[in-house]
Amino acid sequence: MATNFCLFMPFYDAIWKTLNSQSWELHQNTSSNAGNHRRNTADFVFLAHVVDVTSSIHAPFVIRGRLHETWSVPRFGFQYFLPFAKEGINKHIEEAILRANKLGVKVISLAALNKNEALNGGGTLFVERHPDLKVRVVHGNTLTAAVILNEIRGDVKEVFLTGATSKLGRAIALYLCQRRVRVLMLTSSTERFQKVQNEAALECQSYLVQVTKYQAARDCKTWIVGKWITPGEQSWAPAGAHFHQFVVPPILSFRRDCTYGDLAAMRLPVDVQGLGNCEYTMGRGVVHACHAGGVVHLLEGWTHHEVGAINVDRIDLVWNAALKHGLKPVSNIVTGQNSP
DSSP states (O other), X not given: OOSOSOTTOHHHHHHTTOOOTTHHHHHHHHHTTOTTOOOOOOSEEEEEEESSXXXXXXXXXXXXXXXXXXXXXXXXXXXXGOGGGHXXXXXXXXXXXXXXHHHTOSEEEEOGGGGOHHHXXXXXXXXXHOTTOOSEEEOOHHHHHHHXXXXXXXTOOEEEESXXXXXXXXXXXXXXXXXXXXXXXXXXXXXXXXXXXXXXXXXXXXXXXXXXXXXXXXXXXXXXXXXXXXHHHHTTSOTTOEEXXXXXXXXXXXXXXXXXXXXXXXXXXXXXXSOOSOOTTOOTTEEEHHHHHHHHHHHHTXXXXXXXXXXXXXXXXXXXXXXXXXXXXXXXXXXXXXXX
């Protein structure tokens, strides 16, 4: 037999005599970069974290002749919220970045929790600690912001924004106010609100409005959720409201009279080769927007690090670059009941 039958459980192959006699030798040669099976250096690495066992197992694939790999930090999502785990997680991320740098990887893109602002400043910690890095560190949030903003209908004049002073919330608020969209920014911190407001042009600052309660959005039909909200908090949205979201994990689709968008994602180009797995809960060929942002960074050949605060002036640039390279937005609207 030319291959094993039970790839997930070699023990079964051993029992039923379906084991390829050369499997172990091939595995040893591949793992040690020996013989004719030398490991190709990836051009791009997506540094994920574990959601479940299967989410930490990925095979490399190729886009436009560039090898893409997914590496996983050996930590589950809930561990990122444990105060004592911060140092250890950052150590794993730093080791992965340095390993990628040593191997000659061109771009390493940080998945959701690996670029948490409170954890490492959106990747800034590693770039400042290692200023001579050749690998480009990318959080991909510029494209995430672009995907969310391009989901919003052009005739919308007012939005309600939670997580309003976060990295993504700030960028979304500043982008929308430039286009004369009124943004109700939910935050209890006047200082943080004013810091964002002062970044806007003087003639646009009046479009940014601080609110401290969900009741302020009872007449607003466009909610952009960047901080997890309960069903009770969702109840303040009017009937017919739509929930855009960039919160991890996604909110519950509680309201039957409202619609819910998926997390920001993009479909990879049709000419991708060797893609044999799904990313977390995404469909085949679909990746989170932050992952796609790293792919665009590589394909464009950009040489800067994308860490820290989002450059609002680059949102349209990154979006157009993604479309140019054949990536497509994915937006499935979910309702609380079956569609008629």
